[in-house]
Amino acid sequence: MLQKPHSAPFADLITNLREAMPDLRGALLANAPLGALTWFRTGGAAQVLFEPQDEADLSYFLQRLDPARSVLFLGAGSNLLVRDGGIEGVVIRLGRPFETITIEATSIKAGAGARDMKLALSAARAGVAGLSFLRGIPGSIGGALRMNAGAYGAEIKDCLVSCRGVDRGGRIHTFSNADMGFSYRHSGVDQGVIFTEATFAGVAGEAEAIMAQMNDISQQRTKTQPVNTRTGGSTFKNPPGRKAWELIDAAGCRGLAIGDAQVSELHCNFLINHGSASAADLEALGEEVRARVLKTSGVTLEWEILRVGTA
Known part of the structure; x- marks a missing residue:
């Protein structure tokens, strides 16, 4: 509430x-x-x-x-x-009315407010493979559509059939996979469109095997990412052919802090709020990381986290 x-x-x-x-x-x-x-x-x-x-x-x-x-x-x-x-x-x-998930054979329809992890779990329990990667992605289906979310070798574009959305003028549209204009962490659909639901295609599989795969993803994520902390996920996009975390680490930013905002010691492409960090602290820390990476590698990191509002 x-x-x-x-x-x-x-x-x-x-x-x-x-x-x-x-x-x-x-x-x-x-x-x-x-x-x-x-x-x-x-x-x-x-x-x-x-x-x-x-x-x-x-x-x-x-x-x-x-x-x-x-x-x-x-x-x-x-x-x-x-x-x-x-x-x-x-x-x-989008609240509870947009969190429903229905499964028929290997077709899955989900509201844009449904959590990625819940969709992965629902598919696994129904014996539908191909969506396990969503277990490692925090967020909702609407956000996953907008940024072509991906992890562990798969992306939304690999399983999406179609989706629906409402544009800024209130008109309702249906988008095929091809209409989405997917690229790395990006959808080409107008930013004014609010996605409301999506249909995904999986493949038949064994529930136990799928759950085991998801458990592996969960364990790997726990070992390599600061889960159960106040974080926003991956802070910067991976530059072409490079890994953001490696550039950040090489720039000496692992553990760097401004007040209660800190670059994660576990995975340095994550920023953490240890309790009382302001948004200004977190953004300033991110900009300091970008400046140091540019100085040491010549690479300008691009924010993956969306920063909105006024300072």
Whole structure:
């Protein structure tokens, strides 16, 4: 359940929105703290947070929202850093109505709010192979579609059949795999589209063997990544032919800290909030890492974590 904010740094837009959208069924919250909704557990508030009841409700909202009003989609908050000044405009978050998963034979349909790990587990229990890699990816299906999420030798593009989404004007679209314009950690679909559900194709397999594969992925992830910490996942994209963590390590950044923000000792392409780090601390640390890597290797690292809002 969304918590009532303690302060109101932005002007309240809720009254005007309700007047313009009398049939809206989803939840609207003014000046909603976002820190608790992100894996870093820090950052500012959203001027408006909207949780639609279903795809039609989302479409209705976007059709009637002022086109000049900025909109940001918030998934599981895993690869996201919300700056301390918060986000002016509307943040849309897909809640429980978008978390359903249905399986027929080797075809899997999942709402964009479903967690990647839950989809992998559901497929394994149903004896559907080909989606185990999602066990090692934090986040939701919507975010995975947007960034062509991948791990352990596989990517979303390898198993996606089609997906649905709503554009900034409220129009509903269906996208085939080819329509997505996938590349490394990127989808070519317009950034204004909010994905609502996806259909994946797996292959028949033995549930026990698939679960064993997933357990191996889980154990490998635990050994090599700072799981169960306040982190945002991989901080920087791997440059062509290089590994970001190796460049960061070679630049002497393993364990580097600014306040409670630290480069992980276990995997130095992860930033950690040890408790009281601000978004500014984490971003400054990331920029210091980028500067040192550029100085030592000549490579400019590209952020994989999305940084949003005002400082």
